Amino acid sequence: MFDITASVRLRPSPYYEATLAEGVTGFQPYNRMLLPTSFGDPEAEYWRLIKGVVQWDVGCERQVQLTGPDAGRLAQILSPRDLTRCRAGQGKYVPLCNHAGVLINDPVLLKLDEDRYWLSIADSDIWLWAQAIAAERRLDVEISEPDVSPLAVQGPRGEDVVAAIFGDWVRELKYFWFRETAIEGIPLVVARSGWSKQGGFELYLMDGARGTQLWNIVKEAGRRWDIGPGAPNTCEWVESGLLSFGADTDDATNPYEVRLGKYVELQVPDEVIGIQALRRIHAAGPRRHQLGLVLHGHEPIALRSSWHTIRKGNENVGSLTNCMWSYRLKRNIGYALISMACNPGDAVEVIHEGRPLAGALTGLPFL
Amino acid sequence: MFDITASVRLRPSPYYEATLAEGVTGFQPYNRMLLPTSFGDPEAEYWRLIKGVVQWDVGCERQVQLTGPDAGRLAQILSPRDLTRCRAGQGKYVPLCNHAGVLINDPVLLKLDEDRYWLSIADSDIWLWAQAIAAERRLDVEISEPDVSPLAVQGPRGEDVVAAIFGDWVRELKYFWFRETAIEGIPLVVARSGWSKQGGFELYLMDGARGTQLWNIVKEAGRRWDIGPGAPNTCEWVESGLLSFGADTDDATNPYEVRLGKYVELQVPDEVIGIQALRRIHAAGPRRHQLGLVLHGHEPIALRSSWHTIRKGNENVGSLTNCMWSYRLKRNIGYALISMACNPGDAVEVIHEGRPLAGALTGLPFL
Numbered sequence: 023m024f025d026i027t028a029s030v031r032l033r034p035s036p037y038y039e040a041t042l043a044e045g046v047t048g049f050q051p052y053n054r055m056l057l058p059t060s061f062g063d064p065e066a067e068y069w070r071l072i073k074g075v076v077q078w079d080v081g082c083e084r085q086v087q088l089t090g091p092d093a094g095r096l097a098q099i100l101s102p103r104d105l106t107r108c109r110a111g112q113g114k115y116v117p118l119c120n121h122a123g124v125l126i127n128d129p130v131l132l133k134l135d136e137d138r139y140w141l142s143i144a145d146s147d148i149w150l151w152a153q154a155i156a157a158e159r160r161l162d163v164e165i166s167e168p169d170v171s172p173l174a175v176q177g178p179r180g181e182d183v184v185a186a187i188f189g190d191w192v193r194e195l196k197y198f199w200f201r202e203t204a205i206e207g208i209p210l211v212v213a214r215s216g217w218s219k220q221g222g223f224e225l226y227l228m229d230g231a232r233g234t235q236l237w238n239i240v241k242e243a244g245r246r247w248d249i250g251p252g253a254p255n256t257c258e259w260v261e262s263g264l265l266s267f268g269a270d271t272d273d274a275t276n277p278y279e280v281r282l283g284k285y286v287e288l289q290v291p292d293e294v295i296g297i298q299a300l301r302r303i304h305a306a307g308p309r310r311h312q313l314g315l316v317l318h319g320h321e322p323i324a325l326r327s328s329w330h331t332i333r334k335g336n337e338n339v340g341s342l343t344n345c346m347w348s349y350r351l352k353r354n355i356g357y358a359l360i361s362m363a364c365n366p367g368d369a370v371e372v373i374h375e376g377r378p379l380a381g382a383l384t385g386l387p388f389l
Numbered sequence: 390m391f392d393i394t395a396s397v398r399l400r401p402s403p404y405y406e407a408t409l410a411e412g413v414t415g416f417q418p419y420n421r422m423l424l425p426t427s428f429g430d431p432e433a434e435y436w437r438l439i440k441g442v443v444q445w446d447v448g449c450e451r452q453v454q455l456t457g458p459d460a461g462r463l464a465q466i467l468s469p470r471d472l473t474r475c476r477a478g479q480g481k482y483v484p485l486c487n488h489a490g491v492l493i494n495d496p497v498l499l500k501l502d503e504d505r506y507w508l509s510i511a512d513s514d515i516w517l518w519a520q521a522i523a524a525e526r527r528l529d530v531e532i533s534e535p536d537v538s539p540l541a542v543q544g545p546r547g548e549d550v551v552a553a554i555f556g557d558w559v560r561e562l563k564y565f566w567f568r569e570t571a572i573e574g575i576p577l578v579v580a581r582s583g584w585s586k587q588g589g590f591e592l593y594l595m596d597g598a599r600g601t602q603l604w605n606i607v608k609e610a611g612r613r614w615d616i617g618p619g620a621p622n623t624c625e626w627v628e629s630g631l632l633s634f635g636a637d638t639d640d641a642t643n644p645y646e647v648r649l650g651k652y653v654e655l656q657v658p659d660e661v662i663g664i665q666a667l668r669r670i671h672a673a674g675p676r677r678h679q680l681g682l683v684l685h686g687h688e689p690i691a692l693r694s695s696w697h698t699i700r701k702g703n704e705n706v707g708s709l710t711n712c713m714w715s716y717r718l719k720r721n722i723g724y725a726l727i728s729m730a731c732n733p734g735d736a737v738e739v740i741h742e743g744r745p746l747a748g749a750l751t752g753l754p755f756l
Contacts, residue, residue, distance in 0.1 A: 026393050027415045027426040029694055030636050031512060048394045051418045059394040121524035126517060145398060147514040150493060154521035157488035157662075167640075269397050273534075295524075327396055 035081030036233025113198035123299030180222030263387025402448030403600025448538035480565035490666030547589030630754025
């Protein structure tokens with residue numbers, strides 16, 4: 023055992039003290055912050071997400087804020103998804119690519135108004151990227167990291183909890199839409215969003231000094247529905263087919279390879295980064311795609327958390343990325359980033375610590 | 390207590406197994422890897438660095454490799470230090486700035502040949518930055534992360550150890566110069582370099598599968614000089630006046646504020662990123678500078694690892710960044726990033742957990 027040395031390289035989330043008080047047992051680094059991974063009972067946290075409601079410290083989902091006259095133009099330049107009809111108060115899931123069409127992040131974009139946007143990012147440094155592009159193209163836009171830290175309320179009872187706090191208007195919010203509001207004087211944005219397929223909201227806290235207060239407001243309101251602490255749940259999001267940028271992607275992955283082709287709109291202007299490359303990739307067809315993989319056997323297998331070679335016959339055909347025991351399917355399931363020559367139904371082997379594990383490819387999502 | 394969850398977001402260093410075998414007790418994340426911070430006896434590790442020789446896993450000092458016809462031009466565009474006379478086999482400490490002249494990294498640049506460079510980076514994502522700049526300027530250069538992971542041999546006996554392994558030619562290497570070579574078939578670069586002022590070398594391992602083997606070669610060769618494991622030593626580098634990018638800098642720090650003005654050469658071409666802004670800052674004079682700060686009292690004080698407000702009279706004048714107990718000076722010493730109106734000799738107070746700690750400003754380095 024060893025410690026993680028306290029360091030300014032790991033900034034505390036506004037909810038850090040609250041999660042310690044709840045008995046957090048694990049963290050992982052994410053955007054230079056600590057993301058809680060468990061509170062000691064992964065299976066109970068899973069079932070509470072599936073059947074009830076959980077609250078998560080996802081303060082590490084940082085915001086890259088674009089402000090100024092060219093904010094909208096820069097947002098469009100950064101993403102190959104058409105933002106023409108995006109309205110203030112609307113969010114959109116937007117892949118970001120480099121000039122070669124390789125995925126470099128997959129944030130939710132929030133359009134706060136015509137000259138203010140947030141990119142609520144996955145784990146890569148989009149501040150530097152956006153700064154470089156804006157400066158090189160001489161755009162009139164400021165890029166900053168505002169004091170904004172999401173707290174997620176997820177699960178089928180999530181809407182009840184958030185409505186109990188903010189009012190029934192939240193029930194009318196469409197997916198990814200949001201509204202700025204306040205509770206007990208705490209400024210925040212309420213968005214229908216979150217890193218699960220079980221429904222729910224994210225509360226974008228806009229005052230980092232009030233994390234514990236917001237955590238406790240949610241905890242109190244959720245008591246009726248037996249809310250509990252949790253974290254983005256690998257089992258649930260793998261079952262649901264969600265992508266984890268940086269874990270299920272490598273530094274050559276394009277959107278078409280990981281089921282994000284529908285978010286690439288080839289008619290966007292030529293100034294959009296990567297669009298020429300994406301048009302070429304689309305025309306030629308990608309070389310890999312993402313499928314599900316189910317390992318044989320009915321017991322949980324703890325795989326090392328890295329990519330594992332997939333073999334079909336005698337050939338290396340791809341990699342197993344995230345892989346977890348599914349509490350609902352009672353199988354070990356994961357994602358295969360794999361040759362287009364492979365298809366659902368194919369029998370494959372995964373090489374783990376030198377030994378082959380037998381399994382089969384499937385479609386996605388699992389559930 | 391809590392664990393850090395195993396994750397592909399923390400890649401193991403090639404020396405990870407070796408450091409576990411040596412009894413590593415702490416890590417911090419750095420460039421998405423784990424940097425060892427201690428092996429259980431910080432004071433012994435410090436004195437061994439000052440008086441003998443230590444070996445460090447600094448595999449997290451990653452390389453941003455630039456290759457191709459425009460590699461040299463891109464290297465110059467990225468840094469305001471004049472590289473015109475940099476020769477193959479030579480390294481240089483080069484600040485990197487954004488277009489506003491703000492420091493975004495401070496790597497050692499290694500010129501391997503006319504069309505291949507490494508930027509041996511501190512903790513920020515320069516791959517994305519360099520990719521953005523190269524693509525926006527349509528340069529003919531490839532940016533990649535090679536399989537290269539430094540192991541440091543530091544301390545006054547470091548040269549003896551490295552000479553015992555590679556031969557006496559290493560004694561002739563000038564500071565930051567390097568040579569490609571091999572030991573027991575392991576390809577590597579030997580450079581006179583390292584993150585201390587006690588002298589020594591960095592061995593840039595070029596085959597990640599052979600980290601334990603290289604670690605053990607150094608350990609065996611160093612036995613005569615009582616080599617031991619260690620890590621970049623905060624006490625030593627604060628005493629010596631070295632800068633820790635991202636810890637002693639914020640997102641508005643320019644090179645002039647942190648004693649790096651001598652590496653900014655204002656006559657470099659206009660296409661160099663940030664040079665116009667740096668010329669303006671130079672002409673106007675920076676608003677902050679970096680001084681030493683010595684707290685009163687003769688006992689170690691454990692400060693939280695974040696920035697602390699410095700007050701002079703009733704005014705907030707700056708921040709205390711890294712601060713450590715100095716084993717040689719027997720004082721708590723640190724860096725002040727502080728208003729130009731403050732000078733060595735000034736009495737100040739540091740606000741720590743709401744209470745003032747008295748101290749005085751000094752020049753740098755401390756030793």
